Every structure is written in structure tokens, then in C-alpha cells.
Amino acid sequence: MRNFLTHLECTACGQRHDADVLQTLCTSCGKVLYARYDLAAAAKAVSPADIGPRESTMWRYREVLPVRDGAFEVTLGEGGTPLLRAEQLGAALGCTELYIKDEGKNPTATFKARGMAAAVSRAKELGAERLVVPSAGNAAGAMAAYAARAGMPAFVFMPDTTPQSNILESRIAGADVELVAGHIGDAGRAARERAAVSPMFDMSTMKEPYRVEGKKTLGYEIAEALGWELPDVIVYPTGGGTGLLGMWKAFGEMEELGWIAAGRRPRMIAVQMVGCAPIVAAFHAGQESISPWENAETVAAGLRVPGPVADYLILQCLRESGGTALTVTDEEALAAVPEMAAAEGVFACPEGAATLAALRKLLATGEVDGSERVVLLNTGSGLKYLDVLG
Ligand SMILES: Cc1ncc(COP(=O)(O)O)c(C=O)c1O
Numbered sequence: 001m002r003n004f005l006t007h008l009e010c011t012a013c014g015q016r017h018d019a020d021v022l023q024t025l026c027t028s029c030g031k032v033l034y035a036r037y038d039l040a041a042a043a044k045a046v047s048p049a050d051i052g053p054r055e056s057t058m059w060r061y062r063e064v065l066p067v068r069d070g071a072f073e074v075t076l077g078e079g080g081t082p083l084l085r086a087e088q089l090g091a092a093l094g095c096t097e098l099y100i101k102d103e104g105k106n107p108t109a110t111f112k113a114r115g116m117a118a119a120v121s122r123a124k125e126l127g128a129e130r131l132v133v134p135s136a137g138n139a140a141g142a143m144a145a146y147a148a149r150a151g152m153p154a155f156v157f158m159p160d161t162t163p164q165s166n167i168l169e170s171r172i173a174g175a176d177v178e179l180v181a182g183h184i185g186d187a188g189r190a191a192r193e194r195a196a197v198s199p200m201f202d203m204s205t206m207k208e209p210y211r212v213e214g215k216k217t218l219g220y221e222i223a224e225a226l227g228w229e230l231p232d233v234i235v236y237p238t239g240g241g242t243g244l245l246g247m248w249k250a251f252g253e254m255e256e257l258g259w260i261a262a263g264r265r266p267r268m269i270a271v272q273m274v275g276c277a278p279i280v281a282a283f284h285a286g287q288e289s290i291s292p293w294e295n296a297e298t299v300a301a302g303l304r305v306p307g308p309v310a311d312y313l314i315l316q317c318l319r320e321s322g323g324t325a326l327t328v329t330d331e332e333a334l335a336a337v338p339e340m341a342a343a344e345g346v347f348a349c350p351e352g353a354a355t356l357a358a359l360r361k362l363l364a365t366g367e368v369d370g371s372e373r374v375v376l377l378n379t380g381s382g383l384k385y386l387d388v389l390g
């Protein structure tokens with residue numbers, strides 16, 4: 001059997017939903033659905049040793065990915081990115097075991113490729129004809145590329161302040177691009193208005209259940225690269241939270257599969273920008289959900305998400321992992337771009353560089369110890385931000 005997907009489960013009310021028809025949010029309570037697998041059967045069918053020689057893309061973990069029939073796999077070779085040991089940067093910071101997971105190496109140059117590869121494949125398999133997404137930018141570029149590869153029409157809605165690269169890459173891949181005044185929430189409203197008159201499947205972050213499945217392969221890859229062990233700390237630039245939640249979901253699945261030891265998960269640390277930090281505010285106020293951020297403004301376009309749909313899951317994950325949430329300024333993130341590039345040769349996007357600025361603060365406060373094994377998630381390439389960085 002190719003995969004062990006059994007059903008979708010609501011993360012809030014627990015209701016089961018059919019995984020073999022198109023779904024968005026829970027039809028009972030409106031919250032996020034997660035894909036569930038028969039992991040006991042998967043553990044019998046496949047082991048880390050079987051996975052070792054497979055292709056170096058995220059599809060090496062296909063038993064725990066949602067696509068049932070390989071003919072529907074829409075791939076541009078996503079995943080399989082390096083976990084780079086950052087010795088020089090580590091020495092400068094006083095951090096002895098520092099790594100950068102470099103997602104700039106993906107098709108469309110960000111980690112959004114993983115989520116869209118899974119979601120576009122599954123939407124095609126389940127019969128969707130046209131796809132729509134509101135996006136801070138990189139998800140639109142990724143969806144445009146994968147929709148083109150799948151032969152499906154794509155409609156993308158982005159803030160008019162989105163980096164040029166995202167507008168261009170979407171148009172070049174043939175997507176219908178609409179620029180909207182405001183932020184991703186406003187783009188979402190415009191997308192829903194269009195979908196109401198002209199049916200299309202909504203691929204919005206966490207409203208569509210399979211983007212997080214693609215993103216979870218980050219967690220599988222980090223574990224595999226460390227010999228099926230996990231780091232002590234993962235620092236993640238948080239917008240809608242798919243990568244953070246995906247990794248956390250992967251750790252749970254790998255424990256159940258018996259691929260990693262139970263009870264040894266990393267502290268998950270969310271970084272947001274001073275100009276848009278709803279998760280950081282809610283985390284420190286002890287709340288279980290966020291209050292939408294007013295007048296969100298930051299150069300890190302992917303982190304300009306004032307009202308993440310999965311707020312309650314992100315906050316649960318941070319607390320359950322013993323992690324935290326903190327902000328950095330635009331200036332700190334922008335200064336960290338050349339710092340990471342000059343120390344390690346990794347030209348990060350501002351969102352990815354924000355994790356370095358955050359780590360410096362965490363080391364100064366003692367929230368991260370210099371002897372811990374730390375992974376910074378660089379979510380994309382700085383080459384997509386030349387108009388912002390130049
Ligand atoms: C480069 C980059 N980093 C981080 C993020 C945040 O990702 P998520 O929404 O999965 O938290 C985004 C989202 O647009 C992004 O484009």
C-alpha cells in the first residue's frame with residue numbers, strides 16, 4: 001500500500017471527516033482538520049532503513065503523506081534540503097551546536113513548496129478543478145508553480161505590498177493575480193468573494209488540510225539528518241504556523257512509528273516581528289487564542305499575518321513543548337541577513353534571518369543555553385527579496 005491515510009480529524013472537537021473528498025475546516029465547529037494515518041500498520045510496512053536509499057525529496061516519506069495514487073503526485077523535487085552545521089555563526093554567538101535548515105533550496109525558493117506540492121497533488125487527486133489562495137506572497141508563487149505543473153488554473157490574491165518576485169513568479173507561471181490593498185486577511189476576503197461567484201477550491205493556510213502534511217516533512221528530515229534524534233530547540237518564523245505545526249505533528253507521528261524516542265521533543269520557539277506579533281502577545285498574556293493584530297506592518301512579508309486561523313494550535317504547541325515566543329524588529333532581522341550570509345554563505349530571507357536575531361536574544365536571556373543543539377529554520381532565499389533588501 002502506498003500510504004496509510006485513514007481520515008481527517010478535527011483538532012478542536014475531534015469529529016472524524018472523510019479524507020477522500022475535498023474538505024476545508026471542520027463542518028461542525030469551524031476549526032482546523034488534521035490528516036490521520038494508521039501508524040501501527042505504517043510502522044510494519046516501512047522503517048527508517050527502507051527510507052534511507054529513496055529519492056532525496058519529501059516524497060521519500062510517502063507512507064505518511066496524503067496522496068494515494070502516485071500518478072497524482074505533482075512534484076518539482078521539493079524537500080531534501082540540507083541541515084547545515086553553522087560552526088562559524090555558532091562560534092560568534094557562543095552556541096556550540098548550531099544548524100540552519102536551508103529551505104531556500106526548494107522549488108520557488110521557499111518552504112512553501114512542500115505544502116503546495118502536497119496540497120495541489122491531493123486537490124487534483126480529489127477532483128478539484130480550479131485553485132485559489134490568498135497569500136502573503138511565497139505561498140502564491142508556490143501554488144502558481146504547482147498548479148501549472150498539475151495543469152490546473154490558479155487564482156492568487158496578495159497584498160499590493162507583496163515583494164515583486166512573488167507577483168512576477170505567479171504571473172509568469174500563468175496564475176490569475178489580483179493585488180489587494182491591505183494584508184493577507186484582506187486578500188482572503190477578496191478571494192472568498194471571487195470564489196462565491198466562480199467556484200474554486202480554497203487552498204488557504206490551515207483551512208486546507210494537506211499543506212501542513214507537506215510542511216511536516218521538515219520534521220521528518222531534521223530527525224533523519226540527526227540520525228533519528230531531535231534537536232533541543234527549533235526557532236521558527238511564525239506567520240500562519242504551518243511549518244511549526246507540521247514539525248510538531250511529525251514528531252508525534254515519528255514517536256508513534258517508533259522512529260524516534262518518545263519524550264525528547266525540542267522546545268519550539270516562535271519568532272514574530274514587532275510590527276505583527278499576535279502569537280507573541282497571546283502567549284505571554286496566557287491566552288488560548290489571539291486578538292487580531294491591528295495595523296500589521298513589517299518587511300518580513302511572510303510574517304504579516306494578523307489573524308492566524310490555527311492560533312490555538314500554535315499556542316498549544318509552544319506551551320506543550322516548553323518553548324516560547326518573542327519578537328524582533330525589522331532592523332534586527334535585516335541586519336541578520338548579511339550576518340548569516342557572511343558567516344555561513346546562506347543568503348536568507350528576512351523571515352529566516354529573524355530566527356538568528358531571535359537566537360541572539362534567547363542566548364542573552366539564558367532561555368537557550370549555548371551548549372544546546374539548536375536549529376534555525378531559514379524558510380526561504382533572500383534572492384526573492386531583492387526589492388526589500390537592495
Ligand atoms: C519566507 C516565509 N517564512 C515564513 C513564513 C511563515 O510561514 P507560516 O505561515 O507557515 O507560519 C512565510 C509565509 O508566508 C514565508 O513566506
Ligand SMILES: [Zn+2]
Pocket residue numbers: 010011012013014015026027028029030031
Ligand atoms: Zn470540529
